[in-house]
Amino acid sequence: MRPRLKYIIPLMVPLLLLLLPLSAFPFEGMTVIQQRVVAIFFLAALCWVFEPIPIYATSVVIIVLELLLVSDKGIGVLRLEEGQSHFGELLAHHEIMATFASPIIMLFLGGFFLAMAATKYRLDVNLARVLLAPFGQDPKYVMLGLMLITAVFSMFMSNTATTVMMLSILAPVVAVLTPEDPARVAFALCIPVAANIGGIGTPIGTPPNAIALKYLAEDNMITFGEWMVFAVPFVIVMMVAAWLLINTLFRARQDTIDINIKSHFLKTPKAMVVYITFAATILLWLMGSSHGMNSFTVALIPVAIFSITGIITREDLKKISWDVLWLVSGGIALGLALDKTGLAQLVVHSIPFGEFSPYVVLTGAAALCLLMANFMSHTATANLLMPIMAALGSSMASLTPLGGEVTLILVVTFAASLGMSLPISTPPNALAHATGHIQSQQMAKVGSILGVAGTILSFVMVWVLNITGFLG
Amino acid sequence: MNKFNVICVDDQPEVLNAVQQDLKPLKQWLNIEECESAAEALELMEELDAEGQMVAVVISDHVMPDKTGVELLAEIAADPRFEHTRRVLLTGQATHIDTINAINQAGIHHYFDKPWNVDKLVGCVRSLVTSYVFDAGMDYSDYREFLDAQMMLRRLRIY
Numbered sequence: 001m002r003p004r005l006k007y008i009i010p011l012m013v014p015l016l017l018l019l020l021p022l023s024a025f026p027f028e029g030m031t032v033i034q035q036r037v038v039a040i041f042f043l044a045a046l047c048w049v050f051e052p053i054p055i056y057a058t059s060v061v062i063i064v065l066e067l068l069l070v071s072d073k074g075i076g077v078l079r080l081e082e083g084q085s086h087f088g089e090l091l092a093h094h095e096i097m098a099t100f101a102s103p104i105i106m107l108f109l110g111g112f113f114l115a116m117a118a119t120k121y122r123l124d125v126n127l128a129r130v131l132l133a134p135f136g137q138d139p140k141y142v143m144l145g146l147m148l149i150t151a152v153f154s155m156f157m158s159n160t161a162t163t164v165m166m167l168s169i170l171a172p173v174v175a176v177l178t179p180e181d182p183a184r185v186a187f188a189l190c191i192p193v194a195a196n197i198g199g200i201g202t203p204i205g206t207p208p209n210a211i212a213l214k215y216l217a218e219d220n221m222i223t224f225g226e227w228m229v230f231a232v233p234f235v236i237v238m239m240v241a242a243w244l245l246i247n248t249l250f251r252a253r254q255d256t257i258d259i260n261i262k263s264h265f266l267k268t269p270k271a272m273v274v275y276i277t278f279a280a281t282i283l284l285w286l287m288g289s290s291h292g293m294n295s296f297t298v299a300l301i302p303v304a305i306f307s308i309t310g311i312i313t314r315e316d317l318k319k320i321s322w323d324v325l326w327l328v329s330g331g332i333a334l335g336l337a338l339d340k341t342g343l344a345q346l347v348v349h350s351i352p353f354g355e356f357s358p359y360v361v362l363t364g365a366a367a368l369c370l371l372m373a374n375f376m377s378h379t380a381t382a383n384l385l386m387p388i389m390a391a392l393g394s395s396m397a398s399l400t401p402l403g404g405e406v407t408l409i410l411v412v413t414f415a416a417s418l419g420m421s422l423p424i425s426t427p428p429n430a431l432a433h434a435t436g437h438i439q440s441q442q443m444a445k446v447g448s449i450l451g452v453a454g455t456i457l458s459f460v461m462v463w464v465l466n467i468t469g470f471l472g
Numbered sequence: 473m474n475k476f477n478v479i480c481v482d483d484q485p486e487v488l489n490a491v492q493q494d495l496k497p498l499k500q501w502l503n504i505e506e507c508e509s510a511a512e513a514l515e516l517m518e519e520l521d522a523e524g525q526m527v528a529v530v531i532s533d534h535v536m537p538d539k540t541g542v543e544l545l546a547e548i549a550a551d552p553r554f555e556h557t558r559r560v561l562l563t564g565q566a567t568h569i570d571t572i573n574a575i576n577q578a579g580i581h582h583y584f585d586k587p588w589n590v591d592k593l594v595g596c597v598r599s600l601v602t603s604y605v606f607d608a609g610m611d612y613s614d615y616r617e618f619l620d621a622q623m624m625l626r627r628l629r630i631y
Contacts, residue, residue: 054611116630119629119630120630160628161630164625164628164629165629167625168625168626168629171622171625319630427613430613430616431616431624431625431628434616434617434619434621434624435621435625436621
């Protein structure tokens with residue numbers, strides 16, 4: 001791809017879509033507003049694929065363009081035809097702006113506060129030290145321990161932060177291995193793999209999960225605890241598979257390996273507050289709605305406690321990954337526009353998906369998602385695919401015996417996290433690759449085998465969930 | 473992608489050539505500049521700054537006519553425009569007092585004795601530029617393949 005094309009394509013295609021007459025679109029009864037949303041959707045998709053600008057910037061562009069082009073407080077000359085039937089319904093500007101503070105965003109903010117406090121008070125490193133001890137010194141089992149710890153942490157911290165922490169712990173260990181020992185590759189590779197897969201475990205583990213949750217509202221509501229009931233066993237099976245695979249491909253030559261983490265549990269009052277709040281928040285999340293609070297409300301409790309106690313200070317607030325929150329907001333805004341303008345329904349009804357075999361649709365959707373997630377951001381992939389899958393799932397009657405839209409959304413969500421065969425697939429992969437211990441083709445081999453195996457396993461999982469009556 | 477500047481200062485052209493040669497592996501993403509005096513280095517830094525370019529590292533000899541390396545590095549350290557610029561002294565002739573001044577006044581980040589070890593020099597520059605990228609608020613992901621992995625991991629740990 002020539003460098004200039006990555007700017008030209010994302011600009012020209014949406015512009016062309018905007019200038020076409022309505023009759024050029026193969027959808028009966030399409031409105032002007034819907035046409036503008038189509039253009040915004042293509043702009044978003046092309047910007048997320050080619051990345052002429054940072055991916056979070058694309059999200060901001062989506063929100064601002066929606067406000068300017070399709071909101072009730074947008075540019076005046078663009079809504080002169082308001083009220084005419086071919087023009088369509090404008091979106092409320094406050095609804096678009098509210099995507100910045102959607103409950104999903106609040107859930108993530110709570111997760112960020114927990115992770116920051118845990119890191120600041122060294123809870124993460126201390127837990128890693130304690131949990132790693134029982135795995136002894138055999139490189140095989142040390143690696144299993146590292147993978148399990150990475151997976152558990154990435155369920156509650158971001159996959160990237162977990163990878164950074166674990167790779168830092170590993171650096172001195174890998175440095176003493178001889179350069180030709182395959183264990184170097186194994187250790188550096190097991191961390192991003194475990195972090196990517198571990199993120200599947202909870203709704204806050206990785207943004208695609210939270211985005212999925214957004215489309216599983218009302219009838220299909222899945223609570224934090226329910227999510228873990230099926231996702232954690234999935235993570236465990238995948239983790240064992242990944243461990244066996246990496247161990248077979250890159251067997252260590254050394255008999256023992258010693259990981260020495262210098263750290264002590266802090267016992268100050270503030271550290272105690274962090275421990276208790278951390279445990280209590282997770283407990284409240286696991287209890288589902290038995291206490292009347294949903295996971296979004298619970299997520300704001302640590303935000304308040306850490307702010308009151310000064311555990312998270314003004315300076316710490318500046319370190320929050322606003323880019324991740326904005327990236328998700330843009331996706332929610334895109335979904336909002338597709339849904340509220342009726343565009344998603346219009347498109348889904350115009351294409352006879354109902355006649356397709358549901359197996360073809362499920363397999364096709366999962367394969368498309370896996371492919372996209374390998375080459376672009378997992379969150380951007382979920383942002384683009386999830387609104388379409390939700391509309392498709394709810395309108396395809398033939399899917400109902402298989403678990404309906406929940407089935408479709410879950411396999412797509414899991415596939416989004418399993419795209420991990422390239423250094424560019426995920427930030428954890430990029431970091432591990434930057435250590436210089438792994439070659440791209442080694443990562444590609446492990447990543448693609450696990451990606452395909454994981455997607456197949458996710459089909460088995462939804463099948464089990466369906467026959468046990470867990471769905472619906 | 474912006475290239476970061478690394479400025480080498482020495483009054484002996486053969487030393488400059490040798491440093492330039494040693495830093496060749498970094499040329500893909502770093503722009504290596506040569507200056508034969510402290511005054512020339514300061515002038516070049518002014519120019520680069522005016523063009524919005526970034527000076528990541530200054531590697532200076534100590535004993536030079538007019539202004540010494542320690543004086544040069546102390547001046548750079550005191551200039552708020554170059555507060556993130558990393559300072560390296562590369563010398564074989566610094567006295568005990570010079571060394572004390574290099575630490576206390578010029579706040580140098582690294583000290584190399586002549587003759588220097590090539591791998592260590594390259595590793596040091598890579599690591600210093602990596603920390604510069606973070607301090608200067610640049611997006612590290614644009615340079616990820618070039619940066620020093622250990623320093624990058626350390627800087628990505630928030631606490």
